[in-house]
Each structure stands twice: as structure tokens, then as C-alpha cells.
Amino acid sequence: MSDFRISRRTMLASSAMLLASTAMPGIGWAQTPKKGGRLVVAADSEPRNLNPAIVASNGVFFISSKIVETLAEASFDGKDGLEPRLALSWQSAPDGLSVTFKLREGVKWHDGKPFTSADVAFSALQIWKPLQNLGRSVFKDLEAVDTPDDLTAVFKFAKPTPFQLIRNALPALSSVVPKHVYETGKIEDNPANNAPVGTGPFKFAEYKAGQYYRLQKNTDYWGKDEPYLDEIIYQVLPDRTSAASALEAEEIHLAAFSAVPLADLDRISKVPGLKVITKGYEGLTYQLVVEINHRRKELADLKVRQAIAHAIDKDFVVKTIFLGYAATATGPVPKNDPQFYTADVPTYAFDVAKANALLDEAGYIRGANGKRFSLKLLPAPYFNETKQFGDYLRQALAAIGIDAELVNNDSPAHIKAVYTDHAFDLAVGPPVFRGDPAISTTILVQSGIPDGVPFSNQGGYKNEALDALIAKASETLDSAARTELYKEFQKKVVEDLPLINVAEWSFISVARDTVGNIANNPRWAVSNWADTYLES
Amino acid sequence: MNPLRRFLRVPEARAGVVILAALLAMALSASLFFPGDPQAIAGPALLPPFKDWSLPLGTDRLGRDVLAELFHGARTSLAVGIAAAAAALVIGAIIGTLAGFAGGLIDELLMRTTDAFQTVPSFLLALAFVSVVGPSLGVVVAAIALGAWTGPARVARAEVLSIRERDFVAGARVTGMHPLEIAFREILPNALPPVLALSSVIVAAAILTEAALSFLGLGDPNRVTWGGMIAEGRAVLRTAPFLSIIPGIALVLTVLGVYLAGEGVVETTAVRRSLS
Numbered sequence: 001m002s003d004f005r006i007s008r009r010t011m012l013a014s015s016a017m018l019l020a021s022t023a024m025p026g027i028g029w030a031q032t033p034k035k036g037g038r039l040v041v042a043a044d045s046e047p048r049n050l051n052p053a054i055v056a057s058n059g060v061f062f063i064s065s066k067i068v069e070t071l072a073e074a075s076f077d078g079k080d081g082l083e084p085r086l087a088l089s090w091q092s093a094p095d096g097l098s099v100t101f102k103l104r105e106g107v108k109w110h111d112g113k114p115f116t117s118a119d120v121a122f123s124a125l126q127i128w129k130p131l132q133n134l135g136r137s138v139f140k141d142l143e144a145v146d147t148p149d150d151l152t153a154v155f156k157f158a159k160p161t162p163f164q165l166i167r168n169a170l171p172a173l174s175s176v177v178p179k180h181v182y183e184t185g186k187i188e189d190n191p192a193n194n195a196p197v198g199t200g201p202f203k204f205a206e207y208k209a210g211q212y213y214r215l216q217k218n219t220d221y222w223g224k225d226e227p228y229l230d231e232i233i234y235q236v237l238p239d240r241t242s243a244a245s246a247l248e249a250e251e252i253h254l255a256a257f258s259a260v261p262l263a264d265l266d267r268i269s270k271v272p273g274l275k276v277i278t279k280g281y282e283g284l285t286y287q288l289v290v291e292i293n294h295r296r297k298e299l300a301d302l303k304v305r306q307a308i309a310h311a312i313d314k315d316f317v318v319k320t321i322f323l324g325y326a327a328t329a330t331g332p333v334p335k336n337d338p339q340f341y342t343a344d345v346p347t348y349a350f351d352v353a354k355a356n357a358l359l360d361e362a363g364y365i366r367g368a369n370g371k372r373f374s375l376k377l378l379p380a381p382y383f384n385e386t387k388q389f390g391d392y393l394r395q396a397l398a399a400i401g402i403d404a405e406l407v408n409n410d411s412p413a414h415i416k417a418v419y420t421d422h423a424f425d426l427a428v429g430p431p432v433f434r435g436d437p438a439i440s441t442t443i444l445v446q447s448g449i450p451d452g453v454p455f456s457n458q459g460g461y462k463n464e465a466l467d468a469l470i471a472k473a474s475e476t477l478d479s480a481a482r483t484e485l486y487k488e489f490q491k492k493v494v495e496d497l498p499l500i501n502v503a504e505w506s507f508i509s510v511a512r513d514t515v516g517n518i519a520n521n522p523r524w525a526v527s528n529w530a531d532t533y534l535e536s
Numbered sequence: 537m538n539p540l541r542r543f544l545r546v547p548e549a550r551a552g553v554v555i556l557a558a559l560l561a562m563a564l565s566a567s568l569f570f571p572g573d574p575q576a577i578a579g580p581a582l583l584p585p586f587k588d589w590s591l592p593l594g595t596d597r598l599g600r601d602v603l604a605e606l607f608h609g610a611r612t613s614l615a616v617g618i619a620a621a622a623a624a625l626v627i628g629a630i631i632g633t634l635a636g637f638a639g640g641l642i643d644e645l646l647m648r649t650t651d652a653f654q655t656v657p658s659f660l661l662a663l664a665f666v667s668v669v670g671p672s673l674g675v676v677v678a679a680i681a682l683g684a685w686t687g688p689a690r691v692a693r694a695e696v697l698s699i700r701e702r703d704f705v706a707g708a709r710v711t712g713m714h715p716l717e718i719a720f721r722e723i724l725p726n727a728l729p730p731v732l733a734l735s736s737v738i739v740a741a742a743i744l745t746e747a748a749l750s751f752l753g754l755g756d757p758n759r760v761t762w763g764g765m766i767a768e769g770r771a772v773l774r775t776a777p778f779l780s781i782i783p784g785i786a787l788v789l790t791v792l793g794v795y796l797a798g799e800g801v802v803e804t805t806a807v808r809r810s811l812s
Contacts, residue, residue: 241771241773263582263771263772263776266775267774320581321597321598384771392577392598394758395573395577398576405758407670407757408753408757409670
């Protein structure tokens with residue numbers, strides 16, 4: 001029953017969207033957005049630094065993407081999957097050494113000052129390139145940003161840089177902050193990091209630690225008639241079980257990022273007045289990955305890694321741990337990626353007998369107690385699912401005679417143990433695929449990454465052919481050729497298993513029926529919500 | 537009348553003994569009835585209790601047998617409870633005896649240390665200790681004992697203070713016994729009964745502390761614990777409440793059993809005192 005309801009709603013929503021995009025405005029049988037109202041949203045974490053230009057992460061975007069806008073946003077049907085925001089158009093020079101952005105006219109910062117190309121140049125050179133977690137690699141060759149006039153910004157690169165990569169990076173990496181606020185003093189210590197100033201549809205109003213963030217409508221917003229909402233309140237509900245009851249009690253309108261546990265979705269989809277939405281996260285795919293420490297003699301053996309891959313029942317993981325709200329993975333690029341994904345890679349079917357045979361072949365014979373060797377397994381603590389997969393993996397390894405000892409840590413201790421101290425044999429990690437392998441995927445297997453960089457290859461894996469492929473792709477300008485190289489990359493990774501991709505999942509939103517225009521772009525939860533509205 | 541029969545005539549004691557015996561039987565027979573790893577996946581996930589008689593109490597989120605986990609959890613709970621209480625009693629008795637018997641500077645030093653430990657809430661102490669050292673069964677036992685030895689130490693000291701003035705102690709001194717020998721061979725055995733009476737309280741508290749630590753994810757992840765089971769069940773509290781309720785009931789019964797048995801001991805000794 002619940003499935004039917006969900007699909008019926010999705011059908012309705014998508015047909016409404018179709019109508020809204022094609023039908024003439026003013027004919028109001030596709031619902032016209034209402035103005036006004038206060039949207040109350042569950043927030044499960046309280047980021048200290050709210051500057052998305054420095055900390056490009058979903059926890060920060062969830063709040064600050066409404067305040068600080070990017071040059072472009074992801075879109076279901078826009079050209080190259082993009083929709084203009086602060087930039088109206090982007091054009092690359094044939095030599096790949098420059099990209100020209102034409103900026104939107106008449107945009108004002110929340111403090112009334114005009115938005116110009118100088119702000120873009122400042123953000124790119126002073127923040128994205130040197131300070132931003134993701135921008136550091138994508139913009140590493142950015143040399144200068146020319147500003148021939150107030151509405152043109154020309155990015156100049158020292159080395160040819162693929163336009164495809166820059167385009168794919170725009171939605172997450174290009175948050176523009178005001179130069180006049182940040183130019184004095186140290187950028188990291190600027191008070192605007194905690195009370196951001198932007199051009200977005202909402203202004204930052206207040207933050208009460210442990211209680212809520214309040215955003216207020218920006219009456220000077222460039223979007224016509226937007227935003228519809230008067231206020232957004234992020235109600236801090238750190239306990240995962242409380243979001244569902246808060247929704248039922250009508251205390252909040254929306255719980256995004258799977259704040260409602262997966263096991264509760266079936267029940268909650270039957271509650272009148274609530275809807276479960278699986279769309280709107282296509283651009284934020286998390287990958288469930290077994291990270292491998294190749295310094296361990298046994299794990300340096302490809303046969304052992306293949307055995308582990310064969311021992312994992314991916315369907316069980318998707319069905320039982322993710323309750324179907326996930327997909328099995330074939331390789332380092334998720335299946336739902338429209339540009340790079342290829343299914344043409346080796347597969348490792350769930351086959352315990354084969355796994356055992358591979359381990360015997362590798363020379364790790366079962367001892368008297370039935371065990372071949374012991375391992376330390378560190379599941380990442382960020383998600384219930386990563387922890388549960390750790391429990392599952394321990395059992396799956398036991399079936400092939402590998403004795404895994406679970407080590408539980410809190411987040412900082414886990415990051416230190418895996419990415420700095422390398423005190424692990426296997427780890428369970430949730431890296432994010434951000435629309436282009438060069439943004440945060442290739443560093444999972446590339447060699448030569450300094451110790452301590454989280455979510456990168458810290459397992460001591462080194463494969464020169466793969467490194468060369470990554471380097472070649474990073475300077476290939478032609479999109480088609482570049483895409484081919486990344487398909488080759490997927491094949492090589494799955495062949496040699498520097499890590500094992502098990503599943504890929506996204507998030508689920510649960511909202512009250514009264515919230516309109518939900519999930520209308522692939523990064524909806526972290527987009528600007530200018531068109532979101534509340535029916536009274 | 538022999539003390540055991542007197543003990544068994546107290547109704548609380550009978551109830552307590554029955555519960556504890558059942559628990560002990562569960563812990564001892566866990567490997568017999570459920571050989572192999574209790575965390576192994578045994579069936580479909582989230583099977584409700586009493587549906588499938590090969591899995592009488594159903595299964596959890598991953599399809600692990602709840603009954604097997606319950607049996608093996610009894611083992612962990614009892615082991616931790618008894619080990620932590622034993623450690624706390626031994627440390628407490630030694631420190632209390634030394635302080636009471638030596639007096640003076642040593643007494644001051646030991647008792648102020650005891651004060652220092654008592655001012656920190658014992659759960660907080662255990663939490664801090666485990667998060668620094670890292671969770672494993674031994675560490676959890678040590679962490680609980682760390683906060684529980686102060687009670688026995690104080691009781692032991694008070695007893696020793698009164699015993700050390702008795703004639704037989706003076707007699708031992710005259711025969712030239714070494715002071716440490718007097719303290720531990722003459723005085724401690726006589727000071728022990730009231731200290732042991734604390735044991736039921738400490739065991740119960742230790743089992744609860746262990747459950748709380750596991751609930752917060754600081755238990756040994758490679759072992760089944762009731763606290764850990766409750767914590768895992770919490771995510772599905774609305775859809776599969778039995779996953780939290782079953783280990784919860786086990787926990788309540790255990791602590792109740794320990795408490796009732798302890799009460800029985802107190803009653804018995806009180807009766808004996810009034811008789812003599």
C-alpha cells in the first residue's frame with residue numbers, strides 16, 4: 001500500500017512540475033505557490049562554521065545555501081545539468097586556459113551593497129582555491145580572475161583545465177561571498193563565517209545554540225516574486241528518533257537527509273498528512289565503501305581482496321540494512337550518474353565457496369580453529385547504516401574464515417585512526433560522489449596523498465597505471481574523451497580493488513503535505529529554496 | 537537452624553535466588569544451546585517474536601537471533617557485574633583496611649584520595665575512562681570498578697577502626713606479628729561481612745553501568761550486551777519495540793534478582809543478630 005501511495009504522489013508531483021514548466025503562468029489549476037509562512041525544518045547537526053565557500057559539505061549547505069548562492073545550481077533538465085544562479089552563462093576557451101562567466105545584473109548583498117565580478121574573483125582566489133576542502137584540488141591551477149567589467153569574470157588557469165570538471169563543480173564549489181565583508185582580517189576568523197552574508201533568498205537572522213537557526217526572507221531578492229516563505233526555522237533535533245514524532249506532532253514541516261530512520265518510513269508513509277519523498281538527492285550520492293589498508297601483507301594480495309568482494313552479499317546489504325532505499329554498486333561511480341557511469345566492469349557475485357577457494361589459492365589456509373587470519377575492522381560512525389554494515393561485514397568475513405575484530409570510535413577518533421594513523425586493516429567509509437570523479441572520487445585511489453587528508457587514499461595503495469590515467473583525465477579537455485578515460489578508470493579500479501564499492505544511497509525527505517515545490521532539483525535539500533512554499 | 541535455610545525462608549531471598557539461578561543457567565548454557573557466534577545472521581531481518589519457533593524471540597535489524605543474543609548477553613552482563621564488583625571489593629577492602637589500621641598520614645592520604653574519587657560521579661568516570669582507553673571488556677570492568685571501590689573502602693575502614701582496638705588484635709601485637717599480617721589476617725576477615733553486604737548493590741550498579749556504556753556505543757562491539765541490544769533497537773523503537781523491550785526486561789529482572797538476594801542476606805543476618 002505504502003509503495004502505491006508514494007508512487008502516486010511522485011506521479012502527481014512530477015506531472016504538476018511538468019505542467020508548471022510548460023503551461024502558461026496564471027492558469028491556476030497546477031497549484032500556484034502561496035506567499036508567506038514559516039517553514040520549520042529538522043536539523044540534526046549544528047555546524048559552527050556556516051561559510052559554504054570554506055566548508056563545502058552538506059551539513060553546512062543545508063542551512064547556508066539559502067543565504068549564500070553559487071554561480072550555478074544543479075538541475076534535472078537544464079543544459080549540462082545546470083541552472084543559472086549568480087552566473088547567467090559560462091564559456092570555456094578552446095585551449096582550456098580560461099572560463100568566462102557572465103554574471104546576473106541587479107543582484108544585491110544582504111547589506112545592500114551591489115554584487116559584482118570583484119566578489120567572484122575574491123571568492124575564487126582567496127577562498128575556494130586556498131581554503132576550501134574541495135576547491136583546493138579542482139581550482140589548484142587557477143592563476144587569476146580577470147574582471148573586465150562588473151558583470152564579467154574570466155577565470156585564468158595555469159594549465160589546461162577540463163571545462164566539464166569546472167561545470168560539474170559549480171553547484172557545490174562556487175559559493176560566492178562578499179569581498180567587502182571578508183577583505184579585512186583573517187578569512188577563517190571572520191564573524192560572517194558564523195552569521196553569513198550572501199545574495200540568497202533568505203537572510204541569516206539568528207542562531208541559538210542547541211535550539212534553532214532562524215532565516216528571514218530577503219525582500220530584495222533578484223528572483224521575481226521569490227522567495228515565497230517569510231521564514232525558515234532549523235529546529236535542532238539531534239536525536240534521530242525525535243524527528244519522526246516531531247513531524248507527527250506537526251511541530252516541524254520537513255525532515256530532510258533521512259532524519260527519519262529508514263525503518264520508520266514504512267509506518268510514517270501511512271500517517272495522513274505526511275509524505276515520503278525519495279527524490280531531490282540525485283546529485284548527492286553517498287557510497288558505501290570498504291576501505292582497505294594495503295600495508296597489511298594479506299590485503300596487498302589481490303586474491304584476498306577478490307575473496308572479500310565475493311563474500312559480501314550486496315543485495316542483502318541493500319535489502320536489509322538500507323531497507324531497499326539504496327542500490328548495489330558496481331564500481332567507484334554510482335549508477336545514477338548520467339555522465340560517467342559504465343556497467344562494463346568486472347563483477348564479483350556473492351559466492352562464499354569461490355571466496356574460500358580464492359583464499360586457499362592465496363595460501364591462507366584455515367587453521368585448527370577454522371580461522372585464516374585476523375583483521376581490525378573500523379566502521380565509520382557517521383551513519384547507522386555504516387555501523388550496521390560493519391556488523392554485517394564481520395559476519396560475512398567470518399564465513400570465509402577471516403576473523404574481524406570491530407573497533408568502534410567516535411568521529412574525530414575514527415578520522416584520526418584511519419586517515420592519519422592508518423591504524424586499521426579494513427574500514428567502512430561513506431565517501432560522496434559529487435557529479436565528477438575528479439572532485440572527490442579519484443583521491444580515494446590515487447597515490448601520493450599526504451597523511452591526514454580525510455576521505456582519501458590512506459590505505460597505502462599505489463598503482464602507477466591508475467595514477468597515470470587520473471593524471472591524463474585531469475588534463476583532457478574534450479568531454480567525450482575525458483568521460484572515456486573515467487570509464488577506463490572505473491574498470492581498472494574494479495579489476496584491482498583498491499577499495500570495494502558495496503552500495504550507493506541517497507537520502508529521504510519526509511514532509512507535511514502542505515510543503516510545496518519539494519525535490520525539484522537534484523540537490524534540493526542543499527539548494528536555495530526560493531520557490532518552496534507552504535499551503536496554509 | 538543453618539544459615540542457608542534461614543536465608544531461604546525469607547521470601548525476597550527465594551525470589552532473588554530463583555531469578556539469579558535462571559540467569560546463571562542462561563549464561564552457562566549459552567554456548568550449549570546457541571553454539572557459534574550469537575551475532576551470526578540467522579534469518580530474515582526484523583522477525584517479530586513468537587512467529588517462527590526456530591527463532592522464538594524473533595530477529596533484529598540484521599536478522600540475528602534475539603534469543604541467542606539474550607543468552608550470550610546474560611553472560612556478558614553477569615561477567616562484567618561480578619568481575620567489576622569483585623575488583624571493587626578487593627580494592628576497597630585493601631585500601632580501607634590499610635587506612636583504618638595504619639591511621640595518621642597514610643589514613644589521611646588514602647581517605648582524601650577516596651574522597652576525590654567519590655566527588656566524581658562514577659558513571660562519568662567510567663565514560664571518560666572508556667572513551668580514552670577504548671572499549672573492550674577488560675577496560676569496561678576496570679572503568680566500573682574505578683568508580684565503585686570507594687564505598688567498600690569507607691565501610692572497611694570504619695569496621696577496621698573499631699576492630700583494631702579489640703583484645704585479640706592487642707594479643708596479636710604482643711606475639712610479635714608483622715603489622716601487615718595483623719591487618720590482613722586478623723582484622724580484615726572480621727571486617728569483611730558488612731563490606732560483602734555491599735556486593736549486591738555494586739553488582740546491580742555494575743550491570744546497569746555496563747548496559748549504559750553499551751547503549752552509548754562504548755561497550756565491546758565484538759560481544760553481545762543487553763545495553764547494546766537496546767541501543768540498536770532504539771532506531772526501530774516505533775516499528776519493532778520488542779527489540780528494546782526484551783533486553784530491557786532481562787536487565788530489570790537481573791537487577792531485581794540481585795537486589796532481592798542482597799535484601800535476603802541482610803534480613804538473614806538481621807534475624808541472626810536479633811537471635812543472638
